[in-house]
Amino acid sequence: MNNPLALVRDDLAWSLLRQGYDALPQRWSGDEVATTARLLGRRTVLVRGPEGVRLFYDPDVVRRQGAVPRPLADVLFGRGAVHGLDGAEHRRRKGMFLDLLDRPWVERLAGEVGHELDTVTAGWPGARVRVFEELVGVYGRSVLRVAGVELSRPAADRVARDLAVVVDGFGFAGAAYARAVLQRARLDRWAARLVRDVRHGRVSPPPGTLLHRLAVGEGAALPSRVAGVELLNVLRPTVAVAWLATFAARELVLRPDLAASLGDDRREHVAFGHEVRRLAPFVPALTGLVVRPARLGAVDLRPGDRVLLDVPATDTWPASFPDPDELRPQRFAEEPDAWSYVPQGGGEVDAGHRCPGEPSTVALLAETTRVLCGLDLRAAATTYVDRHRIPTLPEGGLVLQVGPGRSGTNDPAPQRRRAGIVAGEDG
Template identity: 40%
Template sequence: MDAHRRPFMDRTLPLLTEGYAWLPDRMRDSADSVVRTRLLGRPALAVRGPDAVRFFYDEAHVHRHGAIPAPVLDTLFGQGAVHTLDGDAHRARKELFLPLLDPDRVTGLTEHVTAAWDEAVHDWSERPRVVLFDEAGVVLTRGVCRWAGLPREAVDAEQLARDLIAMVDGFATPGPRHLRARRARSRQETRMARLIGDVRSKAVAAPEGSVLERISRHRDTPTGPLDARTAAVELLNVLRPTAAVSWFVAFSAHALHRWPAHRERLRAGDGAYATAFAHEVRRFYPFAPFLGGRTVTELTWHGESVPPGGILLLDVYGQNHDEELWGDPYAFRPERFLHRPPDPDELIPQGGGDPATGHRCPGERITVGLLEALAVRLARLEYTVPEQDLRIPLRRIPTRPRSGFAVTGVRAP
C-alpha cells in the first residue's frame, strides 16, 4: 500500500483536548520534523522549519480556497475574506491592505492607539482594579477606529472591542466561546455593512484616503465594488487583528512581571530593545498553534506524502520553540533579536512568506509597531500586581493569562 494511503486515526479530537502541544508532541517523535496524520477526516502532513515554510507557502503546493473550515470563517475571518483567495484574486484583494503597511500609516495608527492608551490610564488610576487584557482591547479598538476613519457616533468602542475579541477567542473551540464568536461576527458584519452602505450613498462621509473610504470603493474586478457584506468582512479584518494585539499586551505584562529586569531598558526608551522585546513576546508566548492549506497535488516532504485535497500543516508554535533554531527556546531573551533582525522563515508567529505577494499576515508590521510602543508605556506604568491566577493554559486556543492580568493602584507616569 502506498505510504500516504496507509490508514491513520483521525486526530481532531486530540487536538481539541491537547491544544498547543498536539503537533509538537507528535513532531518530537519524528527525526525529520514531519508528521503524517488525519485531521477533519482528511489526510494531513505537518511540517516545520525554514525550508518547510517556503514549501508551505508555494502556491503550486497549497491553496487556501476550501482549506479554512467553515467554523473558522464564521468566526475569525468571515466568508469571502482575503484569507480564502488564491493566485490573482488573492493579489488583487491584498492590494486593498498593502498600503496600510506604509511606515507613515503604521506610525499614524500607533499614534492613535497610544493616545487612546494615555487617555485610558487616567481612568484606570481612579479604579480599584483593572484587567489589562480587557482594557487593552478597548484601547486598541478606539485607536484603530479613529485611524481607520470610522465616525465616532457610528461606533460603540466598548461593544465593538468585546465583539472583536470574541471573534478571536472563539474560533478554535466548540461550545459557548464559539457561539459568542459567531454572534459577535454576525452582529458586527451587519453594522459594518450598513456603514459601508451609508458611505456609498454619501449619508456618511469617510475621510479621503482612510481605510473606510478605501474599502468602500475597492474593486476586485472591473464589474463593480465589493458587495457590502464582503466589504464589511474586510473592514473587520483590519479592526479585528488590531484588537487582537491585546493578547500580546497581556503577555508583555506577564513577561515584565516574571522578568522585571527588562523593565528598565524599556523605560529608558531604547527603541532597538523595544523592537527586540516585541519580537521575543511574539516568539515566546503561544498564539497560533499552526496554519493549514489544502494540497493542490500529491506532495512529498522528507519521504512522507499527502494526496491532492489533503491538508498541509505548518507547525507555528513548534517552530517558534524549536531548539535547533533558538538554542534555548523556553528562555525569554529579547537580546536574541538585538544583533540581527528575525529571519522571516524562522520567526513565524503570524505565518511566513512574503506579506506583499503571499499569505503572511500583512498586519505583522502593525503588530510589531503597536507592541513596541505599548510595551514601553506598560514598563513606565506604576501598578501593583495582586495575587491572581497568571497561569497560561496550553490546552486553551488562543490562550492567555487566566486572570487577564489584573492590576491595582495604577498611577500614571
C-alpha cells in the same frame, strides 16, 4: 484501527479540543520536519521548521482556497476574505491591503494607541486593573478612529468587545464559538451597512481613511458585504493584539528587571515584542491543501491532503532559536528571517500569505511596551495560563495592582507559571 471511537479520539481535531496547545507537540518525535495525522477524517501532513515553511508557502504545492474548515473560516475571516484566495485574485486583493496598511497607516495607528494608552494608564496608579479588558478597549477605539469610523465611546467599546468575542471563539472552546458566531453575524451586518451608507452618501468618513478607501476607493468594486468583511479583517486583528500585549505585560510582571533593561529604546521594545510573539500562546497552526505531489523529510504529500504548518514548533525550532524556551529579546537585534519566524505567517508578504497587518502588530506591541515599562505593575491574582484552551490568556485577563513606581512582581503562584507558544494569522 476500526473502532469508530478510537478513530475520533486519534483525530487531531479532537486532540486540539481536549489538549489545546499541548496537542501538536505530542505528534512529533526527534527532529523530523514532517509527520502525518488525520484532521476531521482527512489525511493531514504536519510540517515545521524553515523547510516546512518553504513548502507551505510554495503556491505550486499548497493552496488556501477551501483549506480552512468553513465553521472556522466564516467566523474568523468572513466569507470572501483575502485569507481564502489564491493566484491572481489573491495578489490583487493582497496588493490592496498592502496599499491600505502602508507605513503612514501604521504610524497613525501606533500614535493613536500610544496617546490613548498614555491617557488611560494615567489613572492606573493605585488601581486594580484587568489588563486584557483595558487593552481591548484601547486598541478598538484607536483603530476605529484611525479607520474613519466615527462612534461614541460606548459604541466603540461595544464594537471592540464584539470583535474580541469573535477572536475568542476560534478555538471552539465551550460556548465561546457560539458567542463568536452570533457576534460575527452582527458585525457583518454592521460593517456591510456602514459601507453602503458611505456609498450612498449617508456617512462621510474623512477622505483617505480606511473606511473611505474600502467603500469608494480601492475597494469600490467589492460587494458591500465583502468590503465590510475586509474592514473587519483590519479591525479584528488590531483588537486581537490585546492577547499578545497581555502576555507582554505578564512577562514584565514576572521579570521585575526586564522593564528597566528595556529602557526607553524603541528598538528594544520592538525586539521584546518579537520575542513575546514567538512565545505567547495564540493560534497553534495554519492550514492549506496540497495540489501537487511533494516530499518533505520522510513524508510524501499527495494532492488532496491537508497540510498544517505547526507555527509554535517553527517559532521554537532549536536550529533557528537556540535555547528556544528562554525569553531573550536580544535574539531580534536584527529583523527576523521570514522563513524561520512565522507568528503571523511566513515567506514574502507581497507574493504570499504573510499577514499584511504584521507591521501594525509590531508597532502596537512596541508602543504598549513603552507605556507599560513606565508603570509599577504587580500581580494582584495568579498569572496562571491554561494551555488547554485556545485562545488562552493569563487567568482573569491578567489582574494587576498598579503602584506609584516602576514595575515589580508579586506573583501569588509562581510555581504554576508555564512557558507559552505563539502563532498568528496570515493573509
